[in-house]
Amino acid sequence: MDERHHDQIPEIALDWHRAGRGAVLATVVETWGSAPRQTGSQLVIDSAGRIMGSVSGGCVEGAVITEAQEALVDGQPRLLTFGVSDDTAFAVGLACGGTIRILLEPVGTALPEQMLAELVAARATRAPRAYVVNTESWSRRLTDGAGDALAPAIATRMRADRSGMEEGGWFIAVHNPALRLIVVGAVHIAQPLVQMARACGYDCTLIDPRETFGASARFPGERILDDWPDEALAALRPDGRTAVVTLTHDPKLDDPAIRAALASDVFYLGCLGSSRTHAKRLERLVAEGVDAAQIARIHAPVGLNIGAKSPAEIAVSIMAQITQVLRQG
Known part of the structure; x- marks a missing residue:
């Protein structure tokens, strides 16, 4: 897996979807304990199970790929939770146990192609954006934060470069231009x-x-x-x-x-x-x-x-x- 592409996952997902390969975006939305990848980390999976990126450094990718291929069939988003016990933590490179919650979104159904294209276009022009999705109702939007109902939280998270969950089941994925x-x-x-x-x-x-x-x-x-x-x-x-x-x-x-x-x-x-x-x-x-x-x-x-x-x-x-x-x- 090429580390150079870890910051280009939305772009790769859009390319794969448009090429007919199918694409599911997997995003870390919450972590507890010693999780190997930070919140906001992403992985893209195609219909053949090929991947780019990482959500756990390898310890749960296999299960995520299986769930992603099922999501491509039914077109539905998923919220997955994986726990790593202290007994198995050492084997996956963790100092202690951790828990990871991962959002799966098939492109073109759960995540509209146009919304992903708008995100990719904003990233290309260094325009900061927040992708906001509710993990209970599955409503979603792309915003620069101005006038948004979650504007204070978005501004704080964009300043800190820190994606994460907010009250009400809202996940804010920060897409800041590179420093x-x-x-x-x-x-x-x-x-x-x-x-x-x-x-x-x-x-x-x-x-x-x-x-x-x-x-x-x-x-x-x-x-x-x-x-x-x-x-x-x-x-x-x-x-x-x-x-x-x-x-x-x-x-x-x-x-x-x-x-x-x-x-x-x-x-x-x-x-x-x-x-x-x-x-x-x-x-x-x-x-x-x-x-x-x-x-x-x-x-x-x-x-x-x-x-x-x-x-x-x-x-x-x-x-x-x-x-x-x-x-x-």
Whole structure:
């Protein structure tokens, strides 16, 4: 099973359904104890029992496949509960017993093809969506949360990237766009920073018009843009799922990037430099008409104050602060 496809399950389900293979979406809606996959994890099963994704790391997939093939025949959704006792937990890789509840939805009957297509289209344009289904009445909808009866719960779950159950049998599946980190300045700190960010699930882009710094040999396999920072940011269209970090120490590069980031909805903007350097930066921004509310969005000196010294330690402090802002606001 290819891990690269675990985040593309809705897209695969739609493709399989349209290809006539049949498709059932299996989604983890609740867990207790030491469940191997988190709520919201998905698996797609076709009529031949072929699968992509995972709902349990292998311990209940066999039973899920059997139930899914029956669901394709009768077209009905199912809510399955699997318990893993302490006696068998070790065999399936659990530290202790756990329980998993899994929702099965045949595409085209229980889950309308058009609704799944709308979800796939929203994901392609980085538009956040919540798929909401009632596990008692089987009513369902796709929403951005605005004006929805479950708006507060949807907003909280989308902010936390946490799918889950709500009162009344409602399950909210969060489909947020991927997190992105844009680093302005391909300096030494950027090397461990992009590695750490990738480990945390971020798509990373480096911006540096200086050929010596932005050399691919220094950042193997990374996406590097050699455009001027404000032009590159305009093309990248940073949004509320994007963090921007400026590292160049050069006002000619950092300042345009900062202004571009402040004109967007980025959830985090961090700027390298000492307190003295930042004070001069603020003077320039104020002179250019940037207001106090926008300036307050800047985290500088960048990173949590943990006494970091080396580039790797500074990268740790930056990634920790990004995480703190993302998860705690």
